[in-house]
Amino acid sequence: MGGLDFSLIDWKEIATAILDTLKMLGASAIFTIILGLPLGIILYLASRSSSRRVNSVYVVLSFVVNILRSVPFIILIVAMIPITREIVGVSFGVLGTIPPLVVGAAPFFARLVETSLSEVDRGVIEAAEGMGASTQQIILRVLLPEARPGLFAAMTITIITLVSYTAMSGQVGGGGLGDLAIRYGYFRYEKEVMIIAVVLIVILVQFLQMAGDRLVRHFTRK
Amino acid sequence: MIELRHLTKSYGKGTHITTALNELDLSVEKGEIFGVIGHSGAGKSTLIRCINLLERPTSGEVWVDGVNLTALNTKALQTERRKIGMIFQHFNLLSSATVYDNIAFPLRLIHTSKSSIEKKVNELLALVGLQDHSDKYPAQLSGGQKQRVGIARALASEPEVLLCDEATSALDPQTTDSILKLLLDINKRFNLTIVLITHEMHVIQSICDRVAVIHQGGIVEQGAVTDVFLKPKHVVTRDFIRGESDNSELFKQAMSGDYPLKSQVLKITYLGGKTYESILSKTVRETGVDFAILQGTISTIKDTPYGQLVVRFEGDPEDIVVTKDRLIQQGLEVEVMG
Numbered sequence: 001m002g003g004l005d006f007s008l009i010d011w012k013e014i015a016t017a018i019l020d021t022l023k024m025l026g027a028s029a030i031f032t033i034i035l036g037l038p039l040g041i042i043l044y045l046a047s048r049s050s051s052r053r054v055n056s057v058y059v060v061l062s063f064v065v066n067i068l069r070s071v072p073f074i075i076l077i078v079a080m081i082p083i084t085r086e087i088v089g090v091s092f093g094v095l096g097t098i099p100p101l102v103v104g105a106a107p108f109f110a111r112l113v114e115t116s117l118s119e120v121d122r123g124v125i126e127a128a129e130g131m132g133a134s135t136q137q138i139i140l141r142v143l144l145p146e147a148r149p150g151l152f153a154a155m156t157i158t159i160i161t162l163v164s165y166t167a168m169s170g171q172v173g174g175g176g177l178g179d180l181a182i183r184y185g186y187f188r189y190e191k192e193v194m195i196i197a198v199v200l201i202v203i204l205v206q207f208l209q210m211a212g213d214r215l216v217r218h219f220t221r222k
Numbered sequence: 223m224i225e226l227r228h229l230t231k232s233y234g235k236g237t238h239i240t241t242a243l244n245e246l247d248l249s250v251e252k253g254e255i256f257g258v259i260g261h262s263g264a265g266k267s268t269l270i271r272c273i274n275l276l277e278r279p280t281s282g283e284v285w286v287d288g289v290n291l292t293a294l295n296t297k298a299l300q301t302e303r304r305k306i307g308m309i310f311q312h313f314n315l316l317s318s319a320t321v322y323d324n325i326a327f328p329l330r331l332i333h334t335s336k337s338s339i340e341k342k343v344n345e346l347l348a349l350v351g352l353q354d355h356s357d358k359y360p361a362q363l364s365g366g367q368k369q370r371v372g373i374a375r376a377l378a379s380e381p382e383v384l385l386c387d388e389a390t391s392a393l394d395p396q397t398t399d400s401i402l403k404l405l406l407d408i409n410k411r412f413n414l415t416i417v418l419i420t421h422e423m424h425v426i427q428s429i430c431d432r433v434a435v436i437h438q439g440g441i442v443e444q445g446a447v448t449d450v451f452l453k454p455k456h457v458v459t460r461d462f463i464r465g466e467s468d469n470s471e472l473f474k475q476a477m478s479g480d481y482p483l484k485s486q487v488l489k490i491t492y493l494g495g496k497t498y499e500s501i502l503s504k505t506v507r508e509t510g511v512d513f514a515i516l517q518g519t520i521s522t523i524k525d526t527p528y529g530q531l532v533v534r535f536e537g538d539p540e541d542i543v544v545t546k547d548r549l550i551q552q553g554l555e556v557e558v559m560g
Contacts, residue, residue, distance in 0.1 A: 121314065121317070123310060123312055123314035124314045124315070124316055124317075126276055126314065127308065127310060127314035127315075128327070129276060129303075130274050130276055130303060130306070130308045131303065131304065131307075131308075131327070131328045131331060131375075131379065132299075132300040132301060132302075132303035132304040132328075132331060132332075132379075133300070133331050134300060137331055141327070141330070141331070142316065145316065145318040145319065146316060146317060146318050148318060219318070221317050221318050221359045221360075221361055222317055222361050
């Protein structure tokens, strides 16, 4: 390879980047789940309702979700700048990346939630209905526990997707490992920092996937 | 206990309407085991699911224990449904919950205290014989054990009615019998009204008091199992009973044989205690005719023993007539077949 020199690396900068990535990831994952889980449940319920009015709610929600999912993330960040400023006060830095990350990932997660829920055996839901369970009880005591392995798999996929989204947050000065890799490797041809940043991202993704798989396995009863 | 009035259920709209139930009336008495038998597609599944309104009828009324369920709002319906237990062909247990938690499920819905849940669940585990399996998950159980969990769960809220939707159709014959025995046992013990649907005559014959035969969305024949079973009127009913002991070919052969002219074929039916009496042999000894049994069944309907024989009598025509009359006098049913 020739000319790879790791001695000049500013480890402090890398440590800051790791911390920034984890902050962005943690905060955006939490809000993505908080928003995406109910949205997924609503999508699931609305798609199965026999009422025509509720079905039209599904059509509208589904359309919005599809739009948000089709806008490229980098464009979403820029387009959201005014809204981001409204919500968190700034449109840059770690804080400024969180609203676009959540808006980008929550619809994606909601779709995965909807899919996991629709895999729950229809007969079990019916049995609960027959026992006089309310819709709320069916959600909390049947749908969510039965779909648990699928929901953990969905969370794993979503959080890993968020890792790659955080890399693009450099555009609004978000910082983090991905930003580091792009700034050093792509703009300055300093491969060393880029390699280290990418390796760290790979390790992070591997760790997340393993943890997710473990949870899925732990809760699978079939 | 249960009354279905002019129940109609149709699916689809416009020109694509299919009618699953057509102006159907049915009433089930308290404490009885009522069976509905029909081929697949006859509407029996729709019928049973209309009783707890898992399926909402297009028109008509459903009355359970004096309450018109079709007139209730969602909340009141949820309360009434707790009086109606249900078990299913595919058990429909929560795969993510243990046996214990599955049985506790209906009790937790109504926020029963932990200690009374524990008491009730243990009672039910003992009733269905699954004390040693309370911490297992459904995937670790056999089909029969899963249905026992289903029964225990259905009984947890102490229902007035138990609906069985093809509850034994996914089980092997031995397991079917053990589940039927359990159902009969809880019927007697709790005076629980049971409605079951099935496509197996064997199930009806084993435990039901009354039966209705459903065909193309309507009931074509109903009554006490002994009546319907021994004297089927509708062709669909006959199909089910013949399917149970299919030796019609054998019977045809026996009937078409070359026999002396002085003979007559009679179908003799006897019920209850008469099954064990030697009426036939005593009678022929007195009248002096000979006989050959062409076809016969001796079995039980629920707890009632019965026999049905197709017998060819040979001898003097007058003696045969006397034989026939004597059999009737002694309480047997005799039908001339040829």
